[in-house]
Amino acid sequence: VAVPAVRAQDDVEATPSPADTGALSTPEEMDAVRALGPDTSVRARERAQAVLRKNPNSFVAYIVLGLVEDQNEGNFPRAVFYLEKALSLYESKYGKEPVPAVWKWYSLLLRSLADAHGNLSHHQKKIDFIDRYNKLFDPDMIAERAWPLMQLGRYEDARKAAALAMQTGLTDQRSAALNAICATEFEAGHILASYDACQKALEDGRERPGG
Secondary structure, eight states: EEEOOOOSSOOOGGSSHHHGGGSSSHHHHHHHTTSSSTTTHHHHHHHHHHHHHTTTHHHHHHHHHHHHHHHHHHHOOHHHHHHHHHHHHHHHHHHHSTTTTHHHHHHHHHHHHHHHHHHHHHHHHHHHHHHHHHEEEEEEOHHHHHHHHHTTHHHHHHHHHHHHHHTTOOOHHHHHHHHHHHHHHHTTHHHHHHHHHHHHHHHHHHHSOOO
């Protein structure tokens, strides 16, 4: 595990900032990044496309397009296309290890590709990207492995992933793990165990701020 990872799921604020990337991202690229948001997808897309007209090899612009399609438009095949293009451009320039000035982009890419493939029910692909992420960044995505494992019928592996997530003591990992156990036991046909797990997940949600 190389470096601590940025949290970069739905939270646009977790997207790398100019201070994170230094001079390696242009002002135009960062303008496109700043335009990301639930009500500004058109602006973000237009700014990213303008960047690509000047620099067709801008992995940052492709990340923006991928996030717009994934988080705003729900067009997951196109999101995967853009994000995989961004990943290819990033790795051709910086390789497959975190680079100090740009590692947060790599973290964001691997997490986003895991999410997008999961949305397409590409369960093994999701696991593969999570595993790539976990080899390079902290904290590990542990509970996130449980759902695709369940979908693949690997119930015992899903239970193990959820149990490991519970041991981390991290709130988001516990919440995701409890929900995964609820679903896994139901899919496995263990109705009483599923009911108990779902009750625990509901109680956990109520105890969380805003629950």
